[in-house]
Amino acid sequence: MATSQKAALESIRYEKGKLEILDQLLLPSKTVYIPITNVEDGWRAINTMQIRGAPAIAILGMLSLSIELQSMDLSGYSTEQLCQWIVQKCDRLLTSRPTAVNLRNAREHLVNLISSFKGESVDELKNIVVQYAETLLKEDIVTNRLIGDHGADAILSITPGVQKVTVLTICNTGSLATAGYGTALGVVRSLHARGKLEMVYFLETRPYNQGSRLTAFELLHDEIPATLICDSMAAWLMKSRHVDAIVVGADNVALNGDLANKVGTYALAVLAHYHNVPFFGAVPTTTINPAISNGSAIIIEERAPDELTVFQGIRTAPVGVHVWNPAFDITPHHLISGIITELGSFQPEKMGDALAIASGKQPL
Numbered sequence: 569m570a571t572s573q574k575a576a577l578e579s580i581r582y583e584k585g586k587l588e589i590l591d592q593l594l595l596p597s598k599t600v601y602i603p604i605t606n607v608e609d610g611w612r613a614i615n616t617m618q619i620r621g622a623p624a625i626a627i628l629g630m631l632s633l634s635i636e637l638q639s640m641d642l643s644g645y646s647t648e649q650l651c652q653w654i655v656q657k658c659d660r661l662l663t664s665r666p667t668a669v670n671l672r673n674a675r676e677h678l679v680n681l682i683s684s685f686k687g688e689s690v691d692e693l694k695n696i697v698v699q700y701a702e703t704l705l706k707e708d709i710v711t712n713r714l715i716g717d718h719g720a721d722a723i724l725s726i727t728p729g730v731q732k733v734t735v736l737t738i739c740n741t742g743s744l745a746t747a748g749y750g751t752a753l754g755v756v757r758s759l760h761a762r763g764k765l766e767m768v769y770f771l772e773t774r775p776y777n778q779g780s781r782l783t784a785f786e787l788l789h790d791e792i793p794a795t796l797i798c799d800s801m802a803a804w805l806m807k808s809r810h811v812d813a814i815v816v817g818a819d820n821v822a823l824n825g826d827l828a829n830k831v832g833t834y835a836l837a838v839l840a841h842y843h844n845v846p847f848f849g850a851v852p853t854t855t856i857n858p859a860i861s862n863g864s865a866i867i868i869e870e871r872a873p874d875e876l877t878v879f880q881g882i883r884t885a886p887v888g889v890h891v892w893n894p895a896f897d898i899t900p901h902h903l904i905s906g907i908i909t910e911l912g913s914f915q916p917e918k919m920g921d922a923l924a925i926a927s928g929k930q931p932l
C-alpha cells in the first residue's frame with residue numbers, strides 16, 4: 569500500500585501567541601479547531617475531553633498556561649507573586665482529570681524550574697514557562713518516534729520468521745492523543761512504515777468510542793491496514809484468528825509496572841495471558857509515576873453516567889438506570905511482557921531504572 573503524503577494529523581496547533589486544538593468531541597464528522605486563550609479554556613477542553621490522551625493533556629495544560637502568560641500585563645507583579653500565580657494555575661489544571669500523571673509530572677518539573685529561579689525580571693520568569701511548554705510539545709513527537717521504533721523492534725524480535733505481524737490495540741494513542749505520531753499507535757505506525765504490519769485490530773473502546781471515532785479516523789487518514797472490532801470481540805479474535813502482540817498506551821504507570829489505561833485494557837491483558845499473546849505497554853517516561861510503588865494508589869476517574877446512556881444525543885438506555893462509569897482500569901505488571909519507552913523496552917518491574925536513565929538526560 570502506498571505511503572500517504574497527506575499532512576500529519578495535528579491535535580494541537582501552536583505558534584507564539586496562538587493556540588488551537590482539534591475538537592475531538594466532533595470527530596469523525598467535523599474537523600473543527602477551537603481557540604485556547606487561557607488556563608480556564610485549557611481546563612474545560614481537558615475536562616470535557618475535547619482533547620484527551622495523557623501526553624496531549626499535559627502539553628495542552630502547559631501551553632494554556634503559557635498562552636495566558638503571553639497575553640498578560642505583568643507590570644504589577646513581583647517575581648514571587650508571579651511564581652505563586654503559576655503554581656495556582658498549575659494546581660487548577662490538575663483538577664481537570666485525575667488519572668493521567670503526565671500533567672502532574674509536568675507541574676512538578678515546572679515548579680522545580682521556577683523555584684530555582686534567581687533572576688529579577690518577571691519576563692524572564694514568563695519565558696521559563698513559555699520555553700518549557702514549547703519544549704514539551706516539540707519533544708513529544710521525537711519521543712513518540714523512538715517509542716514507535718523500540719516497540720516495533722520488540723514485537724519483531726518475538727516473532728522471528730513472521731513476514732508481517734498482526735497486532736491489537738485499544739483506545740486512541742495516536743497523533744490525537746499526543747503532539748503527533750503516538751505511543752502504542754506509534755508502534756503500529758512504525759511497523760507499517762517498515763512494511764511489517766499485516767493488520768492492526770482496534771477496539772471500539774466503549775463508552776466514549778475513542779477507537780471507532782478517533783483511531784479509525786487516524787488509521788484511515790494514514791492508510792494503515794486496520795480492522796475495527798467491538799470490545800467484546802477481543803477474546804474471539806484471539807481464539808479464531810491470529811494476534812502476534814497487543815500494544816496499549818497508559819495514563820499512569822507505577823514503579824512496579826502496574827499500568828492504568830482506558831477501561832478494557834485489563835480485560836485485554838487477562839485474555840492475552842489466557843491465549844498466550846505478548847502484551848506490551850508503550851509510554852513516554854513522563855507517564856511513569858515516581859510517587860507510587862504499585863497501581864493501587866492510582867486514582868481512577870469516574871465519568872458522567874450519560875456517556876453510557878446517551879450516544880451522540882440519542883438515548884440508548886432507559887432514564888433512571890443506575891450506571892457505573894470508571895474511565896480506566898489497572899493492569900497488574902505480571903500480565904505485561906514489557907513496557908516500551910523512548911529509552912527502549914523495560915521489564916515492567918524496572919520502571920525505576922527507566923526514570924533514573926531519563927533523569928540523566930539534559931534537563932528540559
Ligand SMILES: CSC[C@@H](O)[C@@H](O)C(=O)COP(=O)(O)O
Pocket residue numbers: 620621622623668738739740741742745746750751752778816817818819829830831895
Ligand atoms: C498516548 S495516550 C495513552 C492513554 O492516555 C490512552 O490510552 C487513554 O487511555 C486515553 O484515555 P482518555 O480517557 O481518552 O483520555
